[in-house]
Amino acid sequence: MSELRGRAPAVDVRGLVVRFGEVAAVSGVDVRADLGRATALLGRNGAGKSTTMRVLAGVVPPTAGHVEVLGLDLRTHSLEVRRRSGYCPDVGGLVPRATPWEHLQLAARLRRLTDWEDDARAALERFELGDVAHRVTAGFSHGMGRRLSVVLAAFHRPELLLLDEPFDGVDPLGVEATLEVVADACARGAAVLVSTHLRELAIEACDHALVLRGGNRVAELGSAELVGEEGARAYRALLD
Numbered sequence: 001m002s003e004l005r006g007r008a009p010a011v012d013v014r015g016l017v018v019r020f021g022e023v024a025a026v027s028g029v030d031v032r033a034d035l036g037r038a039t040a041l042l043g044r045n046g047a048g049k050s051t052t053m054r055v056l057a058g059v060v061p062p063t064a065g066h067v068e069v070l071g072l073d074l075r076t077h078s079l080e081v082r083r084r085s086g087y088c089p090d091v092g093g094l095v096p097r098a099t100p101w102e103h104l105q106l107a108a109r110l111r112r113l114t115d116w117e118d119d120a121r122a123a124l125e126r127f128e129l130g131d132v133a134h135r136v137t138a139g140f141s142h143g144m145g146r147r148l149s150v151v152l153a154a155f156h157r158p159e160l161l162l163l164d165e166p167f168d169g170v171d172p173l174g175v176e177a178t179l180e181v182v183a184d185a186c187a188r189g190a191a192v193l194v195s196t197h198l199r200e201l202a203i204e205a206c207d208h209a210l211v212l213r214g215g216n217r218v219a220e221l222g223s224a225e226l227v228g229e230e231g232a233r234a235y236r237a238l239l240d
């Protein structure tokens with residue numbers, strides 16, 4: 001990690017505000033994520049996690065605030081940021097009439113990847129999606145869709161990996177594969193942001209967590225501070 005010190009953060013968000021009409025989804029949040037490290041965005045339903053992730057993915061424009069991703073101002077470099085990031089949205093993102101293989105084919109074409117097929121097969125096998133590689137996703141269970149969304153987000157080895165609720169409804173083998181993807185991304189020097197309301201999995205996936213409540217950031221904690229019953233109590237106290 002020492003070589004990471006002093007380098008610009010992969011995500012540098014200050015005073016982020018996102019409003020939808022009368023609703024303030026995010027009310028002045030700061031987020032910092034570093035290369036080679038996994039950061040959790042923790043909080044209850046409606047805390048503003050997905051909205052923050054959508055801003056970072058270039059899907060939702062910020063109402064106000066400074067949003068810098070991979071050293072680029074997101075307002076002026078949205079395409080470049082999207083090219084260098086991978087995003088697993090909390091819902092949607094899959095084409096019902098396309099198969100996993102077709103999703104990967106399209107991703108490879110859009111990103112002009114070459115010799116991607118072996119990696120694609122390995123990724124599908126890792127997530128136990130090899131047998132359904134050529135089945136349309138319309139009939140997929142929720143967990144299968146989640147697993148494919150993680151595969152697609154990480155496939156091109158992005159510098160920033162944004163995973164929004166990647167564990168939601170996913171079985172233990174899928175959780176394990178997702179944890180491996182996060183660890184691999186960190187090991188190759190990427191930054192990872194994982195949004196989840198699951199404290200225990202946030203601790204496993206990430207070495208620290210930003211806790212959001214009501215569109216505000218209420219704490220930044222090391223994962224060690226969130227472990228066990230004491231960690232559960234500390235987390236609960238931040239939510240109430």
Ligand SMILES: Nc1ncnc2c1ncn2[C@@H]1O[C@H](COP(=O)(O)OP(=O)(O)OP(=O)(O)O)[C@@H](O)[C@H]1O
Pocket residue numbers: 020023024025026043044045046047048049050051052090197
């Ligand atoms: N497009 C929208 N229009 C209106 N309100 C919205 C919109 N998107 C989000 N919100 C509101 O903003 C707040 C934050 O929502 P957000 O989805 O970011 O929370 P979250 O922490 O991801 O929650 P969850 O864990 O349930 O996914 C909520 O009150 C939500 O209803």
